[in-house]
Amino acid sequence: MDKILVFIIIFIIFITSYLGVEIFRRWSLRRKIFDVPNERSSHTTPTPRGGGIIIVLVCLIFYTGYTIFVSDNFLWSYLLGASLIAVVSWLDDIFDISFVWRILVHSVSALLIILTLGFFGEIYFPLVEKTEFGIFGAILTFFWIVWLTNAYNFMDGIDGIAGMQAITAGIGWLIIGELLGFGDVGIYGGVIAASSFGFLIHNWQPAKIFMGDVGSAFLGYSFAVLPLLAKNRSSDNYSLLPVIAVGLVFLFVSDTLITFFSRILKGEKIWQAHRRHIYQRFVITGFSHRFVALLYSFISFIFIGIIIFWLKTRS
Numbered sequence: 001m002d003k004i005l006v007f008i009i010i011f012i013i014f015i016t017s018y019l020g021v022e023i024f025r026r027w028s029l030r031r032k033i034f035d036v037p038n039e040r041s042s043h044t045t046p047t048p049r050g051g052g053i054i055i056v057l058v059c060l061i062f063y064t065g066y067t068i069f070v071s072d073n074f075l076w077s078y079l080l081g082a083s084l085i086a087v088v089s090w091l092d093d094i095f096d097i098s099f100v101w102r103i104l105v106h107s108v109s110a111l112l113i114i115l116t117l118g119f120f121g122e123i124y125f126p127l128v129e130k131t132e133f134g135i136f137g138a139i140l141t142f143f144w145i146v147w148l149t150n151a152y153n154f155m156d157g158i159d160g161i162a163g164m165q166a167i168t169a170g171i172g173w174l175i176i177g178e179l180l181g182f183g184d185v186g187i188y189g190g191v192i193a194a195s196s197f198g199f200l201i202h203n204w205q206p207a208k209i210f211m212g213d214v215g216s217a218f219l220g221y222s223f224a225v226l227p228l229l230a231k232n233r234s235s236d237n238y239s240l241l242p243v244i245a246v247g248l249v250f251l252f253v254s255d256t257l258i259t260f261f262s263r264i265l266k267g268e269k270i271w272q273a274h275r276r277h278i279y280q281r282f283v284i285t286g287f288s289h290r291f292v293a294l295l296y297s298f299i300s301f302i303f304i305g306i307i308i309f310w311l312k313t314r315s
Helices: 003-031 052-069 076-095 099-117 136-155 161-180 183-203 212-231 238-248 250-265 278-285 289-314
Strands: 122-125 129-132
Touching: 003 052, 003 183, 052 076, 052 183, 052 212, 076 099, 076 212, 099 136, 099 212, 122 238, 136 161, 136 212, 136 250, 161 183, 161 212, 161 238, 161 289, 183 212, 212 238, 238 250, 238 289, 250 278, 250 289, 278 289
Parallel strands: none
Antiparallel strands: 122 129
16 A cells, blocks of 8 residues: 555544543543542542553554455454454443453453464574474463453553553554564554544543553554454464564563462452552653653564564565
């Protein structure tokens, strides 16, 4: 697709998301749909939540139209899986759904992708070369999708951080998609980035609205599935895609893994809410939400640069 046209599309997505979030914010204020602070919160005043629903709607409407009428690679399992996750997360934002039901929906959505797109049976690791996983790759792929869906939600705890991560990762997919020959998947990454940017303007410290589980879980699921969508469009480089996918959200993955194993070693109940993530400790120490979000995004851009350099030097 012509680069100017791509830029126009991304700009329209940004404007649509920005206006949509503002409309939704005003509706939330009238309906009194607030996130009320508690002892684990990083904010102090009731704030409208669930604004991520606009990111979901903008992205899925674009995905459906683009893949059916332009790129001809529509995948019903992604649309259904993402929609299921958005619905259960939206209900959780409003009514507090049991974790068991949420993880069940996440698992079904992961299985839908594996059954239709397959899994990563081999992964190319820098310095190690390709490693064969066979059927075990299906298990790894399943846990990757479920983990990132939840990890992104865990990391959406301060103003701006989830939106900034979506922007950096989406830009990364846009550039790498062009580099490796799956530009249509890359364009969708750009759309995710643009819709998240439109939301971020409202979510920047001090936030006027929160993303909610509906937005964060959708973004986690989408970034987990993007390498599998790209796998079908780039058969020559598919073993590189898992490492690329992890690298583009590396801080979110590493922060949640470090926190998870740290709590296990301390004998804590890992299913209970907490404020032990590294980014939360920065805020507790005294750093602003704005600083931490910018720090995480700056490091993420460095990772994008490293990945691009790696891809160019190995080709």
